[in-house]
Amino acid sequence: xxDFFLVETKLISSSQPASHFSQSEIDKLAKLILDANGxxxxxxxxxxxxxxxxxxxxxxxxxxxxxxxxxxxxxxxMVNALVIEAEEEKTAIQQxxxxxxxxxxxxxxxxASTTPLxxxxxxxxxxxxxxxxxxxxxxxxxxxxxxxxxxxxxxxINVFNQLTDVDLTRRLxxxxxxxxxxxxxxxxxxxxxxxxxxxxxxxxxxxxxxxKMVEIVDGWADLLFT
Numbered sequence: 656x657x658d659f660f661l662v663e664t665k666l667i668s669s670s671q672p673a674s675h676f677s678q679s680e681i682d683k684l685a686k687l688i689l690d691a692n693g694x695x696x697x698x699x700x701x702x703x704x705x706x707x708x709x710x711x712x713x714x715x716x717x718x719x720x721x722x723x724x725x726x727x728x729x730x731x732x733m734v735n736a737l738v739i740e741a742e743e744e745k746t747a748i749q750q751x752x753x754x755x756x757x758x759x760x761x762x763x764x765x766x767a768s769t770t771p772l773x774x775x776x777x778x779x780x781x782x783x784x785x786x787x788x789x790x791x792x793x794x795x796x797x798x799x800x801x802x803x804x805x806x807x808x809x810x811x812i813n814v815f816n817q818l819t820d821v822d823l824t825r826r827l828x829x830x831x832x833x834x835x836x837x838x839x840x841x842x843x844x845x846x847x848x849x850x851x852x853x854x855x856x857x858x859x860x861x862x863x864x865x866x867k868m869v870e871i872v873d874g875w876a877d878l879l880f881t
Contacts, residue, residue, distance in 0.1 A: 659697070661733040662708060664724045667700065669710040673718045684719035689727055694720065698736040701744050711739065811872050815856050816849045830874030836862050 673681070688694060698720075699712035710717045723731035814826055824841050832840065843860045850856045853872070857863050863871075 660736055660738050662698075662700065662736045662738070663706075663732060664720050664734050666706050667698070667708045667710060667717060667720075667734070667736075668703075669714045669717050671710075671714040676715050676718060680715065681719050681722050684716065685722035685726060688719055688723040689730060692730070693735050698734060699739065700736045701739045708736070708738065711744075811875060812850060812853055812856075814875070815844050815853075820845050826875065827871070830871050832871075 694713075694716055696713065696716065698710055698716055700708040701711050703709045717734075720731060720734045814823065818826065820841050823844060824837065827837055827840060840860055840862050843862075844856070847859050850859070853868055854865075857865055857868050
């Protein structure tokens with residue numbers, strides 16, 4: 656099994672000496688690591704003991720991470736890595752060798768852009784990113800479904816413009832409007848709507864004052880849900 660971790664840089668070692676790499680490349684990559692707050696392509700590590708790891712792929716990135724830690728110990732204390740468990744190491748190496756067979760032309764130049772093990776690290780990172788994307792999409796879908804199920808608040812003006820005369824009557828009764836005055840208000844609202852504002856309702860409907868409209872809106876505060 657391969658797991659994605661943040662590993663302390665000081666717990667990692669490399670079988671390749673730093674002299675194999677250009678110091679200018681190490682410095683440049685170290686700066687980019689600090690700018691991006693981590694490696695874009697994680698190290699591939701294997702456990703060699705309790706809290707001890709060795710680089711399987713990404714030796715240049717490892718030395719750049721070390722240099723980044725020298726420049727900013729707090730920010731670069733941890734490095735993102737894919738850790739291969741001991742029992743899976745043989746299989747991981749076999750995968751790397753299989754990838755190596757796909758390259759018909761090999762070069763001894765140490766500045767070659769990629770190696771089979773680097774491709775393995777890239778493939779593992781892509782797998783992790785796809786899984787993370789899938790989990791994010793599922794979470795967003797679930798949140799949207801929950802949001803759709805929640806009652807949505809209705810604006811007071813929409814109560815006057817959209818409710819049937821029966822529902823409007825019930826809403827007005829709930830805030831203390833009764834009797835003939837209630838019947839007149841409902842009849843006028845249904846006849847004269849739609850309204851552009853509550854002030855327009857007050858102006859066009861007899862029996863509704865600004866004070867009474869304030870009382871209605873306050874009384875509906877806990878009831879205005881679809």
